Amino acid sequence: MTGAGGCRAALTWLDEPTVEALRAALRLVAPGLADGTIVPRGLEPNDDPQWCAASAVVDDRFVVKFAWAEPPAQRICHQVRLLDSLRAAAPRLPLPVVVATSRDPAMLVTQRAAATPFFDVRHLITTPDRQAVADDLAAVLVALHDADVLTSVSEATGPLPEPMAHASTGTLRARFGALIRPDQRDRVSAWCDRADQALAAPGRTVLVHGDFHGDNHLWDRELLRLRLVVDWETAGTGEPEFDLRCLPGDCGTELFTATVAAYERMSGTTLDMDRIMAWHLRTVLGDALWRAEAGVALPDRRTPAHWVDDLADRFTALKTFG
Known part of the structure; x- marks a missing residue:
């Protein structure tokens, strides 16, 4: 599964905090997940743009991080860059397995671990x-x-x-x-x-x-x-x-x-x-x-x-x- 939007793509984010908006974004970033069962976490309006972000579990197998404002979109992209560099710099660290990433819109999809x-x-x-x-x-x-x-x-x-x-x-x-x-x-x-x-x-x-x-x-x-x-x-x-x-x-x-x-x-x-x-x-x-x-x-x-x-x-x- 590959992500949409390379490192040079413009940074964008979801228009609104809804499952429908997330599903539309998944069709761009990870099409194989777009029709899956989505269970959102923290998906609610927020007056502070800093906290306009959430995650969702898809088909009980994947975790999706996404945003509907610029500050958290920037943090998602920072996390993507960091995970990529950490995997090479510190291979012993137990890092999430990345499935797809995107800047347009900002999104990170990882495998859900069987852990607590x-x-x-x-x-x-x-x-x-x-x-x-x-x-x-x-x-x-x-x-x-x-x-x-x-x-x-x-x-x-x-x-x-x-x-x-x-x-x-x-x-x-x-x-x-x-x-x-x-x-x-x-x-x-x-x-x-x-x-x-x-x-x-x-x-x-x-x-x-x-x-x-x-x-x-x-x-x-x-x-x-x-x-x-x-x-x-x-x-x-x-x-x-x-x-x-x-x-x-x-x-x-x-x-x-x-x-x-x-x-x-x-x-x-x-x-x-x-x-x-x-x-x-x-x-x-x-x-x-x-x-x-x-x-x-x-x-x-x-x-x-x-x-x-x-x-x-x-x-x-x-x-x-x-």
């Missing part, structure tokens, strides 16, 4: 499983963060973006206090000060996934082995610690610390725990902030104040950010 998001298997991980899971997480990140990978990908794709956490500490100081208990406000402010100190000096520059959370690494449910890393649209240059920022919450502190130890053993480099937790703070509270201000429920249906309590427990367990 980490969020849906983490409750199955027992103490005897922990080291193998940590090794799988670390191995993927070590392979991605290799200096030669960044050099190779940059040469192939040109300048890369720099992913950032959801919110700056300045934004959190100014707006997060209204969402939490009065007794938590000084603590959050002190955490922001500590995060600023931790990130004051630049870190080592590597290629980062940019959004390495539990929906974006997929696992064999029976064997508890990592099978696939998906959603590379925000990949770019950053520091290794940035890519580990979701793990303290996603994995729990014991699996997280085991992953850090495995990463350091495999890479021969040292990770800065304070830097990881500084990015973790900005990511967790930034996520809670935008959801609360947009009227979107937090994923676990709790409150920002609960998330602050969770952070306090993690900082205590990890003996950081006292």
Whole structure:
């Protein structure tokens, strides 16, 4: 199956967020899928052009990413270029199998893997499983963060973006206090000060996934082995610690610390725990902030104040950010 629109084609996107528009685009990009059963995910109008994108599963065998505005269309094309260069630069990485790509309209079609998001298997991980899971997480990140990978990908794709956490500490100081208990406000402010100190000096520059959370690494449910890393649209240059920022919450502190130890053993480099937790703070509270201000429920249906309590427990367990 081949894609429509080469690398020199003009960039376009769908006219509207409908299954009918997607089906018409598939007739151009992947005709063999156009008449298949389409199950969309996230296909709904959005006032912000940044988020006018969605995906769909076709015939339970393929995943299609598409957009109906320019910013996400650009991200799709970035992901296409990145996957192509990564396949050569880091062949050990478990990347999606690309079936078709296009700029006109922007689209990426990949094979759907028989694998499960980490969020849906983490409750199955027992103490005897922990080291193998940590090794799988670390191995993927070590392979991605290799200096030669960044050099190779940059040469192939040109300048890369720099992913950032959801919110700056300045934004959190100014707006997060209204969402939490009065007794938590000084603590959050002190955490922001500590995060600023931790990130004051630049870190080592590597290629980062940019959004390495539990929906974006997929696992064999029976064997508890990592099978696939998906959603590379925000990949770019950053520091290794940035890519580990979701793990303290996603994995729990014991699996997280085991992953850090495995990463350091495999890479021969040292990770800065304070830097990881500084990015973790900005990511967790930034996520809670935008959801609360947009009227979107937090994923676990709790409150920002609960998330602050969770952070306090993690900082205590990890003996950081006292």
